[in-house]
Amino acid sequence: MAKADPQGVLTGAHYIDGDEACAEGAMAAGCRFIAGYPITPSTEVAERMAGRFPTMGGTFIQMEDELASMAAIIGACWGGTKSMTVTSGPGFSLMMENVGLAVMMETPLVVVNVQRGGPSTGLPTMPGQADMMQAKWGSHGDYEIIAVAPNSPQEAFDLTIEAFNLSERFRSPVFVMLDECVGHMTEKVVIPPADRIEVVPRFMYEGPPEKYLPYQVDGGRDGVPISPMLHAGMGARFHTTGLTHDHRGYPVMTPECHEQLLSRLVGKIRDHKDEIVHVVETDVEGADVVVLSYGISTRVAYGAVADAKRKGLKVGHVEMKIVWPLPETRILEIAAKVKGLVMVEMNLGQVVREVQRLVSGRCKVLLAGHYGGTVHDPKKVLSKIEEAAR
Amino acid sequence: MSDTVTKAPERLAEPIRAEDLPHPMEKWLRMDRIPHIWCPTCGLGTVVTALVEGIKEAQIEPDRLAVVSGIGCTGRVAGYMKFDSFHTTHGRALPFATGLRLSNPKMKVVVVSGDGDIFGIGGNHFIHAARRNMDLTVICVNNFIYAMTGGQVAPTTPGPANTSTTPFGAFEPPFNLPYLAESCGAVYVARWTSLDVRRMSHSIAKALLKPGFSLVEIIAPCSTLYARRNRLGSGLDLLKFYQQNAIIQNGAKTADVGIDFQRPFIVGEFVDAERPTWEELMRKQMKSVLGEKFIPHEGGECSSCE
Numbered sequence: 088m089a090k091a092d093p094q095g096v097l098t099g100a101h102y103i104d105g106d107e108a109c110a111e112g113a114m115a116a117g118c119r120f121i122a123g124y125p126i127t128p129s130t131e132v133a134e135r136m137a138g139r140f141p142t143m144g145g146t147f148i149q150m151e152d153e154l155a156s157m158a159a160i161i162g163a164c165w166g167g168t169k170s171m172t173v174t175s176g177p178g179f180s181l182m183m184e185n186v187g188l189a190v191m192m193e194t195p196l197v198v199v200n201v202q203r204g205g206p207s208t209g210l211p212t213m214p215g216q217a218d219m220m221q222a223k224w225g226s227h228g229d230y231e232i233i234a235v236a237p238n239s240p241q242e243a244f245d246l247t248i249e250a251f252n253l254s255e256r257f258r259s260p261v262f263v264m265l266d267e268c269v270g271h272m273t274e275k276v277v278i279p280p281a282d283r284i285e286v287v288p289r290f291m292y293e294g295p296p297e298k299y300l301p302y303q304v305d306g307g308r309d310g311v312p313i314s315p316m317l318h319a320g321m322g323a324r325f326h327t328t329g330l331t332h333d334h335r336g337y338p339v340m341t342p343e344c345h346e347q348l349l350s351r352l353v354g355k356i357r358d359h360k361d362e363i364v365h366v367v368e369t370d371v372e373g374a375d376v377v378v379l380s381y382g383i384s385t386r387v388a389y390g391a392v393a394d395a396k397r398k399g400l401k402v403g404h405v406e407m408k409i410v411w412p413l414p415e416t417r418i419l420e421i422a423a424k425v426k427g428l429v430m431v432e433m434n435l436g437q438v439v440r441e442v443q444r445l446v447s448g449r450c451k452v453l454l455a456g457h458y459g460g461t462v463h464d465p466k467k468v469l470s471k472i473e474e475a476a477r
Numbered sequence: 478m479s480d481t482v483t484k485a486p487e488r489l490a491e492p493i494r495a496e497d498l499p500h501p502m503e504k505w506l507r508m509d510r511i512p513h514i515w516c517p518t519c520g521l522g523t524v525v526t527a528l529v530e531g532i533k534e535a536q537i538e539p540d541r542l543a544v545v546s547g548i549g550c551t552g553r554v555a556g557y558m559k560f561d562s563f564h565t566t567h568g569r570a571l572p573f574a575t576g577l578r579l580s581n582p583k584m585k586v587v588v589v590s591g592d593g594d595i596f597g598i599g600g601n602h603f604i605h606a607a608r609r610n611m612d613l614t615v616i617c618v619n620n621f622i623y624a625m626t627g628g629q630v631a632p633t634t635p636g637p638a639n640t641s642t643t644p645f646g647a648f649e650p651p652f653n654l655p656y657l658a659e660s661c662g663a664v665y666v667a668r669w670t671s672l673d674v675r676r677m678s679h680s681i682a683k684a685l686l687k688p689g690f691s692l693v694e695i696i697a698p699c700s701t702l703y704a705r706r707n708r709l710g711s712g713l714d715l716l717k718f719y720q721q722n723a724i725i726q727n728g729a730k731t732a733d734v735g736i737d738f739q740r741p742f743i744v745g746e747f748v749d750a751e752r753p754t755w756e757e758l759m760r761k762q763m764k765s766v767l768g769e770k771f772i773p774h775e776g777g778e779c780s781s782c783e
């Protein structure tokens with residue numbers, strides 16, 4: 088771990104919204120390139136960085152669309168700069184092909200999606216959490232992805248830094264799945280001094296550049312099977328491609344090479360899923376029902392859990408800060424002991440299905456879903472908790 | 478930088494075998510990827526040669542140049558060039574290159590891709606990169622067709638050429654690429670056929686050294702699909718046609734250089750203009766408002782600024 092570059096860290100207590108806090112998190116994590124395209128409710132992230140970047144050596148460019156924004160940040164990363172883009176549903180859809188390119192090229196970068204109601208143009212100024220499956224599976228082909236989901240401006244700051252750190256640790260794109268509520272909610276955000284912010288440095292190759300093979304994994308780093316990087320201009324004259332490739336980065340069109348590559352790409356995240364867990368648990372031991380939630384739905388769940396406790400129910404709460412990969416081991420441990428799990432999410436059933444698939448009938452798994460546009464009515468969450476307790 | 482010097486073999490008595498000689502371009506090509514996938518008589522091989530010659534002529538350090546391609550037969554160029562090279566997604570080479578360049582302004586970034594890639598699916602990126610005068614050089618290989626996918630109509634196909642998706646003849650009006658580039662703001666625009674290796678490499682050198690957005694369009698026959706479907710003879714016949722029908726007219730008005738099906742057409746250097754680049758404009762603006770507080774991107778000043 089290294090410490091944050093003080094130039095990007097606005098140490099102090101601030102009264103800012105989730106979008107602005109996300110921008111501050113990115114800058115604190117060392118992001119110095121952002122390409123974006125305006126879309127409500129995410130634009131404030133880019134606006135904040137456009138205003139702050141010129142005095143810290145960062146570059147902002149407003150691209151012609153989100154396809155371009157996503158492509159540009161991959162290029163910028165290979166140029167040697169920590170990079171990010173930010174969007175909402177329609178733009179997220181446009182980014183998907185190049186998300187796959189980032190996965191295939193193993194490009195560490197961050198994509199922020201401030202979710203709004205969908206499908207299509209949907210509810211531009213109102214919240215949703217219905218892009219969660221798109222975050223997991225939105226680009227074609229098999230891959231694993233990492234996604235964090237903040238429930239407050241403070242978490243938007245903290246988890247954006249975590250997202251950058253995970254992207255470097257796993258050499259992978261990482262999503263910050265905000266939503267309109269958190270994005271536009273103004274609260275106190277405390278930004279620590281730079282020397283108290285841990286930043287995962289890029290895994291860099293240290294041998295002679297002419298010997299560099301961009302996808303040669305020799306032991307990886309900290310148990311993660313990734314190869315060290317070099318950037319353009321460092322003398323390696325390397326090649327990288329979205330095609331299935333070997334350790335040299337050269338295309339190899341064989342099932343064997345494909346299997347070898349994919350097993351590593353998927354495995355580097357799947358095999359470390361127990362280390363990528365970030366949950367906050369309350370009263371899980373001895374509970375009959377455990378509520379699972381992420382993002383803004385966590386804030387609604389607080390109320391419903393409190394109401395259920397007042398009614399004498401034994402309820403625990405698991406707030407997921409990282410949704411993908413799912414905290415599978417922990418969920419299974421809990422499922423073995425409770426009557427039911429209640430998943431609170433602002434969609435008509437997305438993450439809950441992964442939980443159901445995982446739990447496979449060991450206990451009840453109920454959805455407290457919601458169409459979006461507003462947050463849930465906590466009473467509806469409460470009734471699901473009661474149903475699970477029966 | 479000097480050309481690779483071919484040493485005389487020590488045992489002069491024995492005949493010189495070609496395979497014992499170093500390949501004249503091995504310093505610039507990924508020899509471990511040769512043979513390439515392109516068809517015999519495809520124009521792409523000469524484009525690669527011209528690109529290498531252009532880079533040599535411009536005396537650009539190989540470590541300071543990146544090649545970015547999209548997808549297609551032309552999109553494979555990046556994979557054969559011994560530079561930092563990126564084979565990206567269909568149509569997105571330009572925004573990828575934009576990010577690369579802005580993140581690492583010491584690099585010269587050249588985009589090599591096909592007509593369908595840059596002007597079909599990637600057309601929006603082209604017009605904006607030209608408008609911004611982003612410091613990039615685009616080499617577009619125009620073979621009038623989507624070759625890699627089997628010869629479908631492209632936004633450059635002159636009617637009434639036959640393609641696999643216009644079996645009764647193409648009828649949409651094609652783009653005039655130099656005219657489009659100039660009107661969007663490109664500062665250097667030239668067109669040659671793949672036969673004009675020397676003029677082509679000279680233009681590539683000029684484009685690389687010119688700060689700002691440049692386009693070199695290369696008319697390069699797709700012998701396998703375009704020629705065969707349109708009964709234009711062998712790849713060699715097609716080259717002969719271009720030799721006889723390409724009229725050199727430097728400084729021609731780009732509005733007049735559209736290409737019709739199997740008719741004489743104009744090649745040459747069409748645009749060589751001065752306009753500040755995106756990076757120059759950005760720095761000027763930031764300095765004028767922020768003064769000393771402005772901190773340029775790490776990597777410092779751009780390669781084309783003094």
Ligand SMILES: Cc1ncc(C[n+]2csc(CCOP(=O)(O)OP(=O)(O)O)c2C)c(N)n1
Pocket residue numbers: 548549550551552567590591592593594595618620622623624625626631
């Ligand atoms: C998003 C997407 N759509 C379609 C394709 C399929 N595709 C691959 S190459 C190509 C056309 C390439 O034509 P051009 O750019 O002219 O290159 P050429 O092969 O002629 O050199 C297409 C449509 C793709 N790879 N990605």
Ligand code: SF4
Pocket residue numbers: 514515516518519520521550620624625698699700701702
């Ligand atoms: S299909 Fe056409 S463009 Fe592609 S390699 Fe063959 S001749 Fe060249």
Ligand SMILES: [Mg+2]
Pocket residue numbers: 549591592593618619620621622623624631
């Ligand atoms: Mg083509």
